[in-house]
Amino acid sequence: MSESTQPLAIDTDSGTVRATAHRPTPDTVVYTLGGAMRGQVHVTGTHRPDRWDQFTAVRVSAGACDAVHGLAPIESLPRLRSSATGYTGYLLRWPEATGELENSRGFESSAGNSPSPRTQRALAAVFRAIGEDVRTHADFPRLLDASRERETPGLVRFLAWSARRSEGEAADHTREGEQCRRAARTAADAWLTAARWIVTLSHPAHVLVLAVVLGHHAGSLFHAAGSSAWLAEYREQMAAEEHARAQRLTAELVSLRAQLQRRRPASS
Numbered sequence: 001m002s003e004s005t006q007p008l009a010i011d012t013d014s015g016t017v018r019a020t021a022h023r024p025t026p027d028t029v030v031y032t033l034g035g036a037m038r039g040q041v042h043v044t045g046t047h048r049p050d051r052w053d054q055f056t057a058v059r060v061s062a063g064a065c066d067a068v069h070g071l072a073p074i075e076s077l078p079r080l081r082s083s084a085t086g087y088t089g090y091l092l093r094w095p096e097a098t099g100e101l102e103n104s105r106g107f108e109s110s111a112g113n114s115p116s117p118r119t120q121r122a123l124a125a126v127f128r129a130i131g132e133d134v135r136t137h138a139d140f141p142r143l144l145d146a147s148r149e150r151e152t153p154g155l156v157r158f159l160a161w162s163a164r165r166s167e168g169e170a171a172d173h174t175r176e177g178e179q180c181r182r183a184a185r186t187a188a189d190a191w192l193t194a195a196r197w198i199v200t201l202s203h204p205a206h207v208l209v210l211a212v213v214l215g216h217h218a219g220s221l222f223h224a225a226g227s228s229a230w231l232a233e234y235r236e237q238m239a240a241e242e243h244a245r246a247q248r249l250t251a252e253l254v255s256l257r258a259q260l261q262r263r264r265p266a267s268s
Contacts, residue, residue: 007019007020007034008020008021008031008129008130008133009035010125010126010129010130011125012036012037012121012122012125012126013118013121013122013125014036014037014080014118014119014122015035015036015081016035016036017033017034017035017036017037017122017125017126018033018034018035019031019032019033019034019041019126019129019130019133020032020034021133021134021137023139023143025146026142026143026146027044027045027143027146027147027149027150028042028043028044029042029043029044029134029137029143030042030043031043031130033078033126035081036080036081036122037078037079037080037081037122037126038078038079038080038081039062039075039076039077039078039079039086040076040077040078041060041061041062041078041126041127041130042060042061043058043059043060043061043130043131043134043143044058044059044061044143044147045057045058045059045143045144045145045146045147045148046058046059046092046147046151047148047151047155048094049092049094049103051252052155052159052249052252052256053252053253053255053256053259055144055145055147055148055151056094056095056144057092057093057094058092058093058094058131058134058135059090059091059092060090060091060092060093060127060130060131060134061089061090062077062078062086062087062088062089062090062107062123062127077110078123078126080119080122083119085109085113085115086109086110087107087108087109087115087119087123088107088108088109088110089104089105089106089107089108089123089127090104090105090127091103091104091124091127091128091131092104093128093131093132100131100132102128102131104124104127107119107120107123107124148259152256152259152260153260155256156253156256156257156260159249159250159252159253159256160253162249163246163249163250163253164246166242166243166245166246166249167242167243167246169238169239169242170238170239170240170242170243170246171239173235173236173238173239173242174235174236174239176231176235177231177232177233177234177235177236177239178232180228180229180231180232180235181228181229181232183224183228184224184225184226184228184229184232187224187225187228188225
């Protein structure tokens with residue numbers, strides 16, 4: 001992507017911002033701001049937040065390419081023309097059947113202060129317009145491919161670790177659920193035994209003790225059986241959720257590895 005001859009014009013409450021795009025690296029587009037705003041905004045491709053293997057999202061960042069590239073010099077942070085305060089933040093956008101979805105981190109200065117409402121609106125308008133503009137570039141698919149190549153090796157390692165962790169968590173929950181089921185059955189059997197005993201007792205003190213044991217209160221067999229059964233259901237639900245998560249992560253891991261293998265011959 002060569003430097004644009006026609007800057008993008010963005011109308012904001014603070015005036016018109018002009019954004020000129022150039023591509024310093026295969027996986028990054030930098031927009032240099034002019035007009036009502038100064039500084040730079042970086043754009044990279046990335047995966048959807050809900051699908052690690054689908055690289056269809058763009059990340060529009062204030063002063064940095066992405067979370068792993070570190071912070072850019074303070075002087076490159078976007079700022080209003082009349083202000084010396086630059087701001088960091090990012091906007092993530094990805095397509096859905098219903099339209100573009102987005103997620104963002106609020107803007108703040110290098111000192112950790114939030115912008116004024118007017119500045120916030122101007123920054124949001126600029127980031128949204130840039131996120132829309134970059135998708136119109138003819139070489140946008142190559143930006144996504146380059147970002148996929150950059151992120152996939154790290155994502156493969158992360159997903160493999162996450163899948164193993166979820167399977168381990170599922171096994172732990174399953175084991176604890178089985179223990180709770182056994183405890184619930186033991187308490188229920190003891191309650192039934194005590195209930196049979198109480199009808200054979202004649203001494204009031206013995207009857208009173210068993211009545212306390214059979215009652216519905218903390219420490220009773222009835223309570224122990226019920227609470228253990230509830231904990232068993234909870235552990236079984238958690239095991240199912242972790243197992244489903246591990247299956248999803250494994251499927252995305254397989255997809256990413258396949259994408260990496262398909263692109264390896266072309267890049268060698």
